[in-house]
Amino acid sequence: MKRFFTFLIILSLLAVGIVIYIYYPRLNLITGFAAKNMCSCVFEAGRDPETVTAQDNNFDPVNLAETEVDHENLSASSTVFGLKKRTAVYNQGFGCTLLPEDSKNKDLFKSRPKRTFLESSTPYPFGNEKPIDTTFAEVDYSQLGTALENAFFEANKTRAVVVLYKDHLIAEKYAPGFTEETKLLGWSMTKSITSAVLGVLEKKGQVNLKEDDLFPEWEKDARVEITLDDLLQMNSGLAWEEDYTKISDVTKMLFLAEDMTRVQLHKKLVGEPGSVWNYSSGTTNLISGFIRDQFGSHEAYLDFWYTQLIDKIGMHSMTLEPDLAGNYVGSSYSWATARDWAKFGLLYLHKGNWNGEQVLNESWVNYTVQPVVGSDGQYGAHFWLNAGGIYPDVPRDLFSANGFQGQHVFIIPSEDLVVVRFGLVEHPDFDINLFLKQVIEAVNSKINGVVPQQKQTVSEVKI
Known part of the structure; x- marks a missing residue:
């Protein structure tokens, strides 16, 4: 018996040793x-x-x-x-x-970004008061409820769905433990936020898509030719490996780098700018660094994202998380409720106009949805597209902010729809094409264009 236990101990230590060898x-x-x-x-x-x-x-x-x-x-x-x-x-x-390995420094930031929490009696989504319960005659609410139920099958691991139609909340559903007040991580949906912030700067005349010579480090080599347009379209030609299954550029950046805005900055040029599409989280954080460089102080950089975009459209639940250098991790780290993420989609549905105020130029939104060369119609300026028909049963004008594990803000202009989905499983394991098809069919089940009437319907679908 003693030999048996000794054998088990040796076997256990060997197993641990193998795991450490493989994963160290x-x-x-x-x-x-x-x-x-x-x-x-x-x-x-x-x-x-x-x-x-x-x-x-x-x-x-x-x-x-x-x-x-x-x-x-x-x-x-x-x-x-x-x-x-x-x-x-x-x-x-x-x-x-x-923090870096073995670091105990916890006093990271001296001042918080300025927030403007608007007091508003306006119903959601343009305000934060209770949404108006609205019935549209063309919508089959029972069918819509079924579409949401299907999205929450156990295997789909869905946590939240919000559906806006014609500027009204017509359905929402949450998994146990999650509510309309729960903040959810957008992961790479943050890239679309970063793109929008750059769009605000463009509207103010502070940046131009065609400008080059973006960083002093690039002045003496061919990288000086890289434009903002190239960065936004992920075709800068800079070397980058976006692989989360191993030690790669993106994993080293997110979990080892203290200043994430400088990782892509020092990469070599391996292709001609504007000709090779290569998805890169490093590029987005480089853009965050470029945005920072447009301000006279770091505090002004931190404030701008909120005062000129996020709080301006009432996304008051949102928090942007910075790296150790205090720069927003524009590639990956933003938190907000599903309802607030839907507001972001609504801004783009209305071509950059928020309840009468033009936050982004309409031309910027039009530029955003132009397919990038080499992306097979799947990518625009930090937004994903359906121009190539990756979702065959969904309108081709769909574009979306997408994130790791199936986080999505879908904007479908031809259907006047914004659909938000959060979960832990992504396409094709969670069938986006089927989900959106079912939502659209429910919305189009009857004659379109009927004037909404005030009736109690949202609560019936809010399961």
Whole structure:
């Protein structure tokens, strides 16, 4: 019996050794992801750690990490078999930021970004009061409810769906533990926010899409020819590897870099600008750095995103999270409720106009949805497109902000629709084509163009 237990111990140690050998180079990334995600989910979104462990961090290899939450110090720390401890800390107004390995520095930022929380008696979506319950004769609400029910089948792991039609909330549904007040991580939907901020600067005449010579580091080589247009369309020609399954440019940036705006900055030119499409989170953070350089102070940079875009359209739940250098991680880290994400879609549905105020030039929105060369009609200026028909049963004019694990803000101008979906499973495991097809069929089930009447319907579909 003693030999048997000795054998088991040796076997267990061997197994641990094999795991460490295989994963050790990635442990910094694993513990970094686990700590950062836990910190944000708990302190920014107000969720309980047990649920985050069971759902959000429960995928290979992140599920190897053990994470502890320190409520007193507003932080979360993760290790794998006691190795490579990483800690993320929460700062009000900034969400959570991942610290370097073994760092204990928690006093990251001295001042918070300026916020303008507008008092408004206007119903949602243009305000934040209770939405008007509205019946459209052309909408089959029972059929719409079924479409939402289908989206919440267990395998789909959907957390939130919001449907706006003709500027009215006509349906929403949430998974257990989530409500219209729950903040959700947009992941790469943040890229579309970054694009919009640059669009605001363009409207103010502070930037031009065709301008080049963007950074002093590029002045003496061919990179001086790269334009803002090239960056927004992800065809700068700069080297970049966007692979989340291994140690790559994007994982090193998100979980190791202290200043994420400089990672893409120092990459070599491997293609002719404007000719090769290559999706790059580094490019978006480079744009965040470019936006920063347009201001005389860092505080002005931090404030602008909120005062001139986010709070202007009433996305008051949104928090943008910065890197250690205090720059917004424009590629990946923004939190807001599903209802507020729908507001962002509504801004683009109305060609940059928000309830009478032109926040973005209409020409900017038109530019946004022009397909990029080499993307097969799937990509515009930091938005995804259906111009190539990736969703065959959905109108080709659909464009969307997309994020990791199936976060979406779909804008469908021909249907006057904005559809938001959050979850943990993405296309094709969650069938976007079928989901949107069912929503559109429900909206178009009867004759279009009927004037809405005030009736109690939203609550019937709000399951």
